[in-house]
Amino acid sequence: MLDLKLIRRDPDGVRASLARRGDGSAERLDDLLRLDEEWRSATATAEAERARQKAAGEQIAAAKGKGEDASAAIAEMKAVADRVKEQTARAKAAEDELQGLLRSLPNLTDPTAAPQDTVVREWGEATKTGRDHLELAGERIDMERGARLSGSRFAYLRGDLARLELTLVSWALDKLAGHGFEAVVPPVLVREEALYGTGFLPDTEQQIYHLPADDLYLVGTSEVALASLHAGEIVEGLPLRYAGFSPCFRREAGAAGKDTRGIFRVHQFDKVEMFSFVEPSASADEHERILSIEEEILQELEVPYRVVNIAVDDLGASAAKKFDCEAWLPGQGRYRELTSCSNTTDYQARRLDIRFRPDGGKPETLHTLNGTAVAVQRTLIALLENGQQEDGSVALPEVLRPYGAPSSLPSALG
């Protein structure tokens, strides 16, 4: 949610920032300003009536206390009470409409968010082509039985690969702990408020699983649960950093026919996610910091990648700026998104009412950021395809050895 006071102070600046999204949100600003004026005028009227009512109420109380008859005053107050009710309702209606519009607007855009997708840098040799992850994994990625159980886009991870997931996660959590991120296993079944608070609603409803019998939603990322960790709080000790490990659920409606082979795009996957709560002045640096951790992870996993500054018209509602790390996948012969990190500035924090107290000052809305550490399924693809040998076996990165990974996975060919 945007800061209403900022919109009042600098409507043109806000309009220009929103206009970069090209989604029509900038055009709704005039309506918002009009509603704001209406709300303020209605509020002033309602509060003046209310003040009169309270003052008269005290007199009635005082009179009764002295044993005097207050029935005349009470009769008179009925009219005032009606007027208070009427004006309060008017102010509430204006406020509801204003809030509704305000909540529908996406975040402002960062001036350094790119006009078009822009490659920031590349790392590693992105030249190799070869077998894809399904050929290399064999039955260790079991799509057929996954589909028999749950439908398309579901898979069993078996044997070596099931073990490798745990290795990756435990390695990642250790690494993140070294960077100050506390490990968290969050709930993945959440209330609607959490999705509104993080800006996934009303933005991506077609992606989200809903359980109507209990009115709960399955999260598409632990970002939702991590952001809500401090909802409604005035937190201390910034920066606060969390590494969430959880399954993620996505309906992938609208992605029919896209990435249908293998586990690149599935309805359920596991992810280690970074999430930071920081002071506003620190969020740009934190964004770079999270990006550098993502790069460190890919480098240590020996996966060639490139960093892309994502086009401003392609950002989700809550992000002011986003980087993707795209890994080179020899099976596809191209770069594909593996991880991603966003600076959501104060957008989620305002919706979730998360603040901090600056030195001796009044509470202020803080900034939140999120980034993928390890998206397990896609990382497995990258490891399999980049580590593949002539004979179909797969060399694994050295860093995983201390966590129990073998130096290579046996071939599934044969």
Add this chain to the structure above:
RNA sequence: GGAGAGGUGCCGGAGUGGUUGAACGGGCGCGACUGGAAAUCGCGUAACGGGGGUCAACCUCGUUCGAGGGUUCGAAUCCCUCCCUCUCCGCCA
């Protein structure tokens, strides 16, 4: 799933229709006392919104006693819905 109890300020805990933003205690801050400290005493201790303002640490009005509705001249106190916590039984990883 069944049966009860309860949600009040930073914390504990009063308060069942009328100057209650909220007794009392604790914590915390400032001051006094002290060579210093403890103890003691005094004062203070929220957030949000509107309006004003030398746009500020200020003034003023309003809101907030889990959330949202309702009754009433007036609600923390009465009614309804929802959320949460606790206890007992059942069930279960």
